[in-house]
Amino acid sequence: MHRHFLIHKPHGFLSQFIYAKKRNKKLLGELHNFPEGTMAIGRLDEDSEGLLLLTTDGMMSELVRSKTVEKEYYAQVDGMINQEAIDKLKNGVEIGFKGIRYSTKKCDAKIISELPSCIGEGRKIRDERHGPTSWISITLTEGKFRQVRKMTAAVGFPTLRLVRIRVGNIHLQLKAGEVLEVETFF
Secondary structure (H helix, E strand, C coil): CCCEEEEEECCCEECCCCCCCCCCCEEHHHCCCCCCCCEEECCCCCCCEEEEEEECCHHHHHHHHCCCCCEEEEEEEECCCCHHHHHHHHHCCEEEECCEEEECCCCEEEEECCCCHHHCCCCCCCCHHHCCEEEEEEEECCCCCCHHHHHHHHCCCCEEEEEEEEECCEECCCCCCCEEEECCCC
16 A cells, blocks of 8 residues: 655755765655655755655656646745746746756746745845845746746746745645655645
């Protein structure tokens, strides 16, 4: 019988259980005693945080990673983002991917004025003397390497903090580092 988990991946952790390189890295297995064969569905890079689904079922992994399942991210960006930049994000922007130029698909994007409590304080990004920041929501059905970060940079507002808050109809409700075992994802 397969097992499924929701986790709020904290900043500084890799979305994996084994790291073969020499540097010490924090891995998901340090947060919970997961069963043998558990894998992350999709990834969040070391600097990103938020909702991560884990399973022992490879077929479930394929389903969730498909282009039909939305993933929503909250990004704290450098500066006060404007509607013009939001409109560009919605219509798709050109980013680099594997050494070539790639145009992102149309997506949903909007400015966020209030954050849910599950996001928490997080790590201190920078001092207020370095200028204002703002938050946006971006909902994608694709997932290229560091795509949200590349998209916000392409419209002139680099991402300072990135939190995945939703995968399909599953919303982030855990605090950083918390794990919840569930019967199924959908």
